[in-house]
Amino acid sequence: MSYDLETAERAAYAPFFGYMGAASAQIFTVLGAAYGTAKSAVGICSMGVMRPELIMKSVIPVIMAGIIGIYGLVVAMVLKGKVTSASAGYDLNKGFAHLAAGLTCGLCGLGAGYAIGIVGDAGVRGTAQQPRLFVGMILILIFSEVLGLYGMIVALILGTS
Amino acid sequence: MTTSSSSEPSTMATLFPNFRDQEVQSAVKNLLTYSLVILIVPLASMFLLKQFFFEGLLGVSANDALTYSAIIAVVLVHVVLGIWLFAATKQEDRKKRENKQD
Numbered sequence: 001m002s003y004d005l006e007t008a009e010r011a012a013y014a015p016f017f018g019y020m021g022a023a024s025a026q027i028f029t030v031l032g033a034a035y036g037t038a039k040s041a042v043g044i045c046s047m048g049v050m051r052p053e054l055i056m057k058s059v060i061p062v063i064m065a066g067i068i069g070i071y072g073l074v075v076a077m078v079l080k081g082k083v084t085s086a087s088a089g090y091d092l093n094k095g096f097a098h099l100a101a102g103l104t105c106g107l108c109g110l111g112a113g114y115a116i117g118i119v120g121d122a123g124v125r126g127t128a129q130q131p132r133l134f135v136g137m138i139l140i141l142i143f144s145e146v147l148g149l150y151g152m153i154v155a156l157i158l159g160t161s
Numbered sequence: 162m163t164t165s166s167s168s169e170p171s172t173m174a175t176l177f178p179n180f181r182d183q184e185v186q187s188a189v190k191n192l193l194t195y196s197l198v199i200l201i202v203p204l205a206s207m208f209l210l211k212q213f214f215f216e217g218l219l220g221v222s223a224n225d226a227l228t229y230s231a232i233i234a235v236v237l238v239h240v241v242l243g244i245w246l247f248a249a250t251k252q253e254d255r256k257k258r259e260n261k262q263d
């Protein structure tokens with residue numbers, strides 16, 4: 001009674017992992033993006049009471065959080081295009097690779113969304129009182145958004161290899 | 162509290178007291194335009210590039226076309242974000258200059 005590794009790798013449930021990867025890429029990035037949008041919206045609302053003409057500047061954290069969601073959408077679509085049925089040659093190795101890609105993009109996006117939310121809340125409130133803080137806020141926002149971009153790049157590499 | 166109907170402001174004015182303000186109006190107009198652009202550009206570019214450019218013109222396989230168009234969509238989103246940042250800072254500079262002239 002030997003364990004046949006090659007048969008085991010061609011498991012019928014391999015696509016499950018691929019689809020879970022695509023789903024988790026979208027779900028977790030949207031969790032992060034939603035938190036980022038809501039948290040920075042609190043700051044925007046309290047600042048918009050005093051300086052409504054600064055709305056163009058203060059909405060930037062919300063845009064950045066939305067871009068995190070777009071990362072998840074892109075990765076989920078790419079992964080979904082690669083998952084096929086197990087009979088069409090989709091083995092467990094591919095399934096695990098796609099699950100890893102989805103989780104990488106999703107959890108990196110979750111972290112980046114959290115960062116954008118907190119930075120956006122504090123930064124927008126600060127910009128209302130000291131406009132020179134704007135450049136600093138944008139830099140911090142870009143750095144926290146790049147964290148999500150790293151996750152998307154790794155996810156695309158994992159998903160296409 | 163307004164009692165006479167003649168001096169009662171319109172509902173729009175009660176909701177947004179400074180809606181007629183030139184500055185606020187242009188800011189809101191800018192915001193709407195850029196929001197629509199940043200929502201439409203990545204999705205449209207992703208699907209249109211995949212369908213018509215990579216698969217139609219270059220004849221790349223469907224999987225590769227999706228990956229390439231995804232990368233281009235993400236790059237385009239950042240280009241729009243850069244334009245947004247530029248517009249936001251430019252608006253502020255113009256306002257500062259006008260204040261100095263006064």
